[in-house]
Amino acid sequence: MSGVGVYIENYEGKMMTVSQEALGAARQTANDLGKSLTAVVIGQNVADVAAAAFDLGADSVIGSDHAALAEYRAEAFGPLLTQLVQEAGLDVLIAGATTQGRDMTAWLAADLNAGLIADATALKVDGDRVVATRPVYAGKLLSDTVIPEGMQIISLRSRAFAPAESTGGSGSAQWVDANVGDISTEVTGFKAKEGGVSLTDAKIIVSGGRGVGGPEGFDPVRALADTLGGALGASRATVDAGWIPYDHQVGQTGKTVSPDLYIACGISGAIQHQAGMRTSKIIVAINKDSEAPIFGLAHYGVVGDLFDVVPAVEAEFKKRLG
C-alpha cells in the first residue's frame, strides 16, 4: 500500500490556508507519482474540515475527532498522526511549515525513523521520489533535496504554492478512535492574536523600520496596511526599541514572509531583514536615503520622507479602491 498524505491544520473549525496550499501541492505530487491523496485531519468537530478536504481534491480522508483534541498539543496529536499515517499506508506526508507543521513532521520523522525536509518552496517528482527545493543559509542559497529511501516527509513554506481549488468532490471520512488518555501537558489559556492578518498568510505586507521614529510613527504604515487589507510588518530595530510587538518582526530572527506585495517604509534593508522578505513577489521601498540597501532589492522605489509618501500613497489607493 502506498499513498500521498497531507496533514491538515484547522483553527476554530476551519482549514488553515497553508493546508489548502499543501493540498494543492500534494494533489500534483500524487498525480505525478501515480498515487492516491489522503488528507489527515485531527481535532474536535472537524467534520466540515474533512468535507473541505474532499472538495479540495483529497481522494480519501482519515482522521480523529475528539474533545481532547480541541486544542493542539504535540503529545496528543503526534502519536495520532503516526497511527493514522500507518493505518492509511502513506509513504509521503506533506504539511505546512507552520509552528504546528514543523512539530508534527518532526514527530512523525522520529517515530518512523524517516527523512524530513522542512520549508520547501517547490516540489517535483523524479522517478518515485519527490525532489524538494528549499532556501538555505538564511535564504542566500537554494538546495534541491531528496529522501532517497523510505517514507518522505516534507513541509512547505506558506504562500509558496497555490491553494487547491474546489473540485466539488465529496466522500465519507474514515474516523479512527483517538486514544488520548495519559497526556502530561495542559493548555491553560489561549490569547488569540488581535485583529489583523497573519504575516505568513498575508498577500500584502506594509512594514515600518527605524524611519518611523517611534511607536506613533507606525500609524501611517498601519493605515496603509489596513487600506490594502494587508498585514503590518516591522524591522528588528523597531521591535528592539519597543515600538511594536515581536510578532510583527520580519527578518532573520523574526518571520519569513513571501507576500505578493511588500512595502518597506523607512527600512534600510539590512541583510537580516532581507533574509525574511526577499522572496516577496513585488517589493516597494520608501526611504529618505537613496543609498539604502533596500533599493538594491526593491522593484519600485520612492525617495522621500515616509511621513509624506505613505499618506499620499494611502490616499491614492483609497481613491481607487473606493
Next chain:
Amino acid sequence: MKVVVCVKQTPSTTATISVNDNVVTWEDTGSGKPNVVNPWDEYTIEEGIRLKENHGATETIALTFGSADSVDVLRTGLAMGCTSAVHISNEGAEEVDALDTAAVLAAAIEKVEDVKVAMCGKQAIDGDSGVMPMLVARKLGWTPLTFVAAINEITEDSITVERLLENGRQVITAKLPVVMSVVKEINEPRYPSFMGIRKANRATVPTWSLDDLGVSVSAPRVNWQKIYSLPAREGSVEMIDGDSMNDKAKKLVDKLFEEKVI
C-alpha cells in the same frame, strides 16, 4: 536541576556565501569573523543562564556537536555565564542528518544526568529547518515545548510557558523534564563581560566522541543533491519620480495595479 543549552556554530549573518560543485564556503571580510553562535541560540543561552540566576537551576551547561573549532561557540556561552560546556566531536561523522544529530544531542543530555530542561534555538540560520528541538524531545521521550516566548512559572517538577503561534499565544503547563525551543521575544541576550571572556578562555572544555556516547550515525536520510545560488533578480529598481508627492503616489499606485498585486 540542571539546564542544558544546545548551541550551533553557523556562518555569520553578514558572511558572503558561495557554492562551487555543491560545496558551500563563506567568508566575512567585514567583521573578519566568518563563524558565529547561531543568532537564535543567543536567546537560548541567555534563558538558560536566567534559569540558574532566577529560578534555582544548579548548572547551565552549553553543548555543541561539531568540528574542533566549534568550541568557540561554547566559549561564548561560558563568557555569558554558562557554568560548564561540552564539545561533542563530529570526527569521522562529518555528514550527519537531523535525526541522527538529535540522537547525538539526546545521548549527551542523558550523559550529563539530572537535566530537567534542555533548550535549543528555534532554528539554525544555515540549515533553517527548525525541527531539532522536537527531534531531540522525541529521542529523549521528553515533553516538547516549541516556540516559547515566555516562561511564566517553573517549579521543581513543572513548567508553564507561553508558545508563540501563528494565531496567538498558547499558555501550556508541562511536567519536567522538557525540551524547549525559544524565540527572540523571550529575552535580550547579555554581552559577555570582560571577566567572563577571560574566564571562558581559560576554561577546560571536555570533548566527547560518538563512541563515548554510544551513538552511531547512519547515511543521511536526506541528500542535498544540488546546492546553488539564487537566480539573479531580473532588472533593477525603478525609481518613481514626479512633480509632486501626489504625482509620485499616483504613478506608484498605477504600477502596482499593472503588476496585479493589489
